[in-house]
């Protein structure tokens with residue numbers, strides 16, 4: 007925290023705020039270090055298995071742990087904000103911890119973890135479900151009456167066992183087929199279900215905006231699951247073609263379908279799932295369909311020019327094909343698209359194009375991958391006037407920038423979600439500064455898709471990241487036509503949900519697609535009955551249960567229900583609630599909640615309430631668990647000692663930052679946080695930062711081969727360099743540092759780096775000779791170069807092959823230094839305080855509340871709120 011004598015002055019950054027008034031005395035040892043906490047947790051779980059029975063501490067979300075499912079879902083799937091649920095609303099209120107859970111139903115497992123078992127259900131008696139609450143049978147149900155009844159762990163109802171599902175019990179009241187049936191022993195299972203679970207057709211809308219040929223299905227009928235259809239939709243408007251975005255999109259699509267050479271000499275291997283069917287649509291001021299049947303010589307283009315009217319699909323066959331037999335047609339088409347439209351420049355009609363997607367995919371569902379490079383300029387949802395948004399910054403009207411401009415965007419998103427269509431967007435603007443992510447972004451948000459945004463798209467810099475992100479989107483576990491519902495045991499009830507989905511009623515989430523990189527959070531409340539409301543509603547001697555069921559169709563057309571179960575301990579003691587609290591899940595839940603509030607509350611209000619929440623939790627710990635300590639002393643509960651630094655990092659995130667950030671960027675970051683899994687969010691908030699100039703021989707290199715053991719260390723994990731705290735105070739002018747926050751990677755080169763290091767890394771002798779525009783480092787036959795290549799490869803593997811833009815920042819020379827400096831969250835920057843000042847500020851809020859015996863919110867009214875920001 008305190009600068010080393012050899013350290014550099016703070017590099018250029020966006021201004022921060024400093025603490026007003028007297029500074030509380032906090033010694034540096036009292037400042038919890040995220041790096042140390044993460045390292046200690048890695049050490050704890052290295053070589054050890056985490057078993058999921060309730061009662062223990064859970065590894066951090068960022069730790070690489072191996073989990074064994076003992077009837078509770080792996081924490082990768084569900085993380086609670088505390089693993090000891092307070093037994094009453096009174097205790098919950100006095101602890102101030104939000105009682106919530108973050109669910110990532112299709113999270114990737116480690117390769118050595120047991121895959122999620124599939125239970126094949128031939129008849130309607132399986133999966134067994136509770137007659138009362140419709141919960142699914144799970145390891146926490148109890149079997150009674152010799153196996154002819156079961157008691158639901160969620161609602162307590164006694165259910166009859168169907169004769170086909172009956173099985174006798176052993177002396178411990180365990181079913182004799184316990185080991186044959188994964189649903190009786192595993193926390194996470196997939197049921198492959200019968201036609202009773204097929205998706206229903208949504209009720210017809212008044213003023214339907216599109217028309218699908220063929221008979222209208224009866225509302226009572228359901229849709230037969232089928233392999234997923236993927237529709238690539240490409241913007242061919244003038245701007246998209248001019249900035250090279252259309253060409254980059256076509257190259258990326260060619261790459262995933264058949265393999266291709268992309269910018270910078272990267273080879274893309276084909277990865278389009280062989281069971282899926284692909285179709286292509288392009289649009290400018292009209293929408294163009296393509297018949298790509300393998301029987302044709304060339305793709306035939308059918309144009310739908312009337313974009314203001316009801317949209318329709320002009321063809322029955324030839325729109326979706328197996329790409330392999332149509333390879334020549336598709337390759338010729340994708341090669342010709344960028345030139346074909348260059349001669350007739352036009353504006354883009356994104357709203358109409360999306361309605362065409364609806365017309366093409368309705369009644370079946372599917373996945374739309376939209377490549378877009380300009381705001382929607384014509385047709386439904388067109389933007390008439392680009393807002394002068396700088397005039398709205400820091401005013402009450404700024405909120406307008408975070409909602410769709412036109413209701414039609416929300417309608418399109420809802421219609422897609424209800425029809426089982428997920429929309430994933432790749433947005434990259436060229437000359438037009440404004441893209442209107444608030445309008446476009448609502449569609450992926452409502453359909454469970456994600457949004458990839460490349461501001462000022464540069465094919466050289468962003469082409470490669472876009473290709474790898476597209477690869478990830480097509481290869482990760484995905485389902486479509488999905489619905490999710492969380493049930494909890496009696497005594498609790500599910501409150502608000504936050505994430506990327508469409509919610510038609512308070513309990514069910516509709517998702518066009520579900521995928522491995524999406525997570526949503528939900529809050530839990532104690533169910534109350536008027537006068538008895540504050541009494542304990544949960545029994546400490548029993549567990550509290552959560553069950554999340556996701557009904558979905560796999561990409562190869564199987565209808566399944568993924569069921570996740572968690573049993574949580576119940577406690578009447580605040581000490582236990584704090585002891586088993588989970589900072590990672592808490593930060594993720596609070597972040598998602600904050601993003602949901604963007605359309606309703608001002609940014610400063612959201613930031614202030616995050617700080618208040620953080621201070622209230624720490625104050626509650628003081629009052630409940632450390633009342634005897636002097637108020638002047640800073641006391642942080644072990645489980646929440648990193649809460650202040652992550653809350654501060656959230657203030658500095660582009661979605662909430664107190665500096666002028668374009669609404670396009672804010673919305674893109676907010677959308678990402680809304681759907682982000684816990685570990686990705688935490689790595690985004692607190693970047694990984696490391697020094698490269700002093701790496702030793704044993705770091706980032708495969709261990710030396712021993713004589714006689716030629717082949718055994720090929721797959722041995724390499725040791726990564728230890729991380730540094732994210733502050734300039736540890737940086738030196740003769741050093742080289744690497745920082746990455748999951749979205750951007752920057753290599754910082756000090757002004758006094760030794761020529762030998764520059765030779766090893768770049769093959770040059772002086773800092774000013776470095777080409778700061780390089781997108782990749784040269785690969786040289788030196789130890790340091792190999793180490794750095796290995797580190798970058800390791801990072802990309804952790805992101806499942808996704809590459810992020812790479813920038814060089816030379817000390818006092820390159821603009822990218824500001825980006826790097828703003829990523830150092832412990833420093834004073836981005837319109838917010840340094841970590842130590844922030845800790846003093848939170849401490850002061852707690853002190854005032856303790857001294858006046860009030861809550862943090864009322865302590866703020868003593869003049870603290872509003873002052874520092």
Ligand SMILES: [Zn+2]
Nearest residue numbers: 136139158161
């Ligand atoms: Zn039940």
